[in-house]
Amino acid sequence: MKLNIALLAGDGIGPEVIDQAVKVSNAVAKKYNHEISWSPALTGAAAIDAVGEPYPDETHAVCEAADAVLFGAIGHPKFDNDPSAKVRPEQGLLKMRQKLGLFANVRPTFTFPSLIDKSPLKRERIEGTDLIILRELTGGIYFGKRGREDNGDTAYDTCTYTRAEIQRLAKKGFEMAMSRSKKLCCVDKANVLESSRLWRETVQAMEKDYPEVTVTYEFVDAVAMRLVQWPNSYDVMITENLFGDILTDEASVISGSMGLMPSASVGTKTKLYEPIHGSYPQAAGKDIANPLATVLSAAMMFEDFNLKEEAQAIRDVVNKSLSEGVVTEDLAEGGKSYKTSELGDWLAKNI
Amino acid sequence: MKLNIALLAGDGIGPEVIDQAVKVSNAVAKKYNHEISWSPALTGAAAIDAVGEPYPDETHAVCEAADAVLFGAIGHPKFDNDPSAKVRPEQGLLKMRQKLGLFANVRPTFTFPSLIDKSPLKRERIEGTDLIILRELTGGIYFGKRGREDNGDTAYDTCTYTRAEIQRLAKKGFEMAMSRSKKLCCVDKANVLESSRLWRETVQAMEKDYPEVTVTYEFVDAVAMRLVQWPNSYDVMITENLFGDILTDEASVISGSMGLMPSASVGTKTKLYEPIHGSYPQAAGKDIANPLATVLSAAMMFEDFNLKEEAQAIRDVVNKSLSEGVVTEDLAEGGKSYKTSELGDWLAKNI
Ligand SMILES: CC(C)[C@H](C(=O)O)[C@@H](O)C(=O)O
Ligand SMILES: CC(C)[C@H](C(=O)O)[C@@H](O)C(=O)O
Numbered sequence: 001m002k003l004n005i006a007l008l009a010g011d012g013i014g015p016e017v018i019d020q021a022v023k024v025s026n027a028v029a030k031k032y033n034h035e036i037s038w039s040p041a042l043t044g045a046a047a048i049d050a051v052g053e054p055y056p057d058e059t060h061a062v063c064e065a066a067d068a069v070l071f072g073a074i075g076h077p078k079f080d081n082d083p084s085a086k087v088r089p090e091q092g093l094l095k096m097r098q099k100l101g102l103f104a105n106v107r108p109t110f111t112f113p114s115l116i117d118k119s120p121l122k123r124e125r126i127e128g129t130d131l132i133i134l135r136e137l138t139g140g141i142y143f144g145k146r147g148r149e150d151n152g153d154t155a156y157d158t159c160t161y162t163r164a165e166i167q168r169l170a171k172k173g174f175e176m177a178m179s180r181s182k183k184l185c186c187v188d189k190a191n192v193l194e195s196s197r198l199w200r201e202t203v204q205a206m207e208k209d210y211p212e213v214t215v216t217y218e219f220v221d222a223v224a225m226r227l228v229q230w231p232n233s234y235d236v237m238i239t240e241n242l243f244g245d246i247l248t249d250e251a252s253v254i255s256g257s258m259g260l261m262p263s264a265s266v267g268t269k270t271k272l273y274e275p276i277h278g279s280y281p282q283a284a285g286k287d288i289a290n291p292l293a294t295v296l297s298a299a300m301m302f303e304d305f306n307l308k309e310e311a312q313a314i315r316d317v318v319n320k321s322l323s324e325g326v327v328t329e330d331l332a333e334g335g336k337s338y339k340t341s342e343l344g345d346w347l348a349k350n351i
Numbered sequence: 352m353k354l355n356i357a358l359l360a361g362d363g364i365g366p367e368v369i370d371q372a373v374k375v376s377n378a379v380a381k382k383y384n385h386e387i388s389w390s391p392a393l394t395g396a397a398a399i400d401a402v403g404e405p406y407p408d409e410t411h412a413v414c415e416a417a418d419a420v421l422f423g424a425i426g427h428p429k430f431d432n433d434p435s436a437k438v439r440p441e442q443g444l445l446k447m448r449q450k451l452g453l454f455a456n457v458r459p460t461f462t463f464p465s466l467i468d469k470s471p472l473k474r475e476r477i478e479g480t481d482l483i484i485l486r487e488l489t490g491g492i493y494f495g496k497r498g499r500e501d502n503g504d505t506a507y508d509t510c511t512y513t514r515a516e517i518q519r520l521a522k523k524g525f526e527m528a529m530s531r532s533k534k535l536c537c538v539d540k541a542n543v544l545e546s547s548r549l550w551r552e553t554v555q556a557m558e559k560d561y562p563e564v565t566v567t568y569e570f571v572d573a574v575a576m577r578l579v580q581w582p583n584s585y586d587v588m589i590t591e592n593l594f595g596d597i598l599t600d601e602a603s604v605i606s607g608s609m610g611l612m613p614s615a616s617v618g619t620k621t622k623l624y625e626p627i628h629g630s631y632p633q634a635a636g637k638d639i640a641n642p643l644a645t646v647l648s649a650a651m652m653f654e655d656f657n658l659k660e661e662a663q664a665i666r667d668v669v670n671k672s673l674s675e676g677v678v679t680e681d682l683a684e685g686g687k688s689y690k691t692s693e694l695g696d697w698l699a700k701n702i
Binding site: 075079090094120121122125141142144146147154155156157158161163164192194195220221222224228229242245248250254258 | 507510545
């Protein structure tokens, strides 16, 4: 197979972890006789510094021309505490999601047997957890009208959803539930928000098309609790953009494998793969970041190209590294640790 | 002291847990020579059933005339899955918060040494946790303009904040930080939301008035993670209404004492005290609910009347019940358990 992959390293540890995913993907390509051409492009603070724009048109063109996008991380602290900054790296991310039509973010949370004791949760709480949160990614309060009034003393944001937006996300949720254990949980705040009531109403109306799927409806605050108490009671969950942002991050740490969780964003045009962790600026340039989430994101990419063996080869080598203790310092527990680049080399060699 | 307390039992297990708080408060009043007159009033689904309104005017009058309000829980499942219901119990709660000017919800999360092993988190993660979330309670997306367009196919909600609303909440946060360890964390989503940028800007401008307080700013998604990882790294946190809803519920379960966490809502007029748990309809009428959160809410009430010894007497008897295993079935671990009413009697007797 010939693949053209857009490579958006972004900020902070982004470039370092992306490098390892490239090494591993190239090793897979070599072994299975594929040809990958990588098309690097600027994004985030790095793009602002270079061309004044966090998601430049050239980058968009590169993504549109590519078969898929591999993404690192975005965000830089120099923008965070400056509420008046006119251009922010995150705007690039949001623009990219919207322009590429990436309306669904697929975030699995699962456990690695060898890492289960790293979880902040007790073993019996987390064992067997294998859930997927499908987060709506191009609507809601992220993209609604916002602004200031009263000379800047009043600020507002608008959360808007259309039935069609909810349907296309929910459809993916139902399909995913059908391919797994046929359980779907719709997370909303329908006891307060009108947009949530539209979510609930829309999903309820779709239930008849998937008679085998058992659908439950839970409030976001209750889910924030139960995710900590009984994460293994969940399977496929669907939710709107902001709730998804909060819950996927919460879910990501319960497995003890925060640095390891991959994600895919899918939609109308291309697909994008990225680690769920952030740009972790404190670690940038130190060659200490854990690249496994990005490497596993590449595995999701191969899987979606229907290259199942290739995807499995990546997951196997990741498991191997974990069980043999070939890990970065975050997982080393005072034992021997490997540099980001060393781990990437090891993984590539062992493919 | 003569106290007139409005008693809003509400729905589900509300009436049962409220009863025990009344018993314990009466025992305290007797011991310390106070006189409490209780003024019961209707709220929630119970009020809808009785008078068609979840927060009737008569109830508001009772609350306004009272020195404080003791509240049970609100909500009934028959309304949750009916997005078209015109009157909902929760509307009563929101109306009450707004009409009573309860702009700050104070929710502590702490651990009981005897319950620490009930936490879903490992002991070393949760030990020493003692944090307070101050949630803004009468603004934001809970009270903004909402509605439908396009024949019902589009729904929207608006999140609005004014500088003044943020200042009065933040002021309480700074003051609380001064009375504790002088650490304040402002939780927002300033990398996306304009209202969050106003929060951050407003709190930043107040820092100079509290030079001893160390203020940090964190994104809500990051906090949702860190609350599970290192809850004991937090002290006083301030946040807007919806984020507060999600984070306080998340925080409530990490201590393993979900049924035990009290809360106070304070503001411009009266103060209201309530357990943070919900109406738990499955348990209603069975005399099995854990009343301790409501009892501890009564302790917060005595504390705020500057009756410190009285408050401590309640907390002491709660600790005594826990360490002697006089507990409801949720905490009994297969051992002997007490009914809700039996526990209330025991507590009152041991004051
Ligand atoms: C950086 C930020 C804008 C982004 C979001 O809120 O969507 C991030 O938290 C994420 O989840 O990808
Ligand atoms: C019942 C509901 C409207 C309410 C809220 O969201 O504020 C509840 O969850 C709470 O936290 O008191």
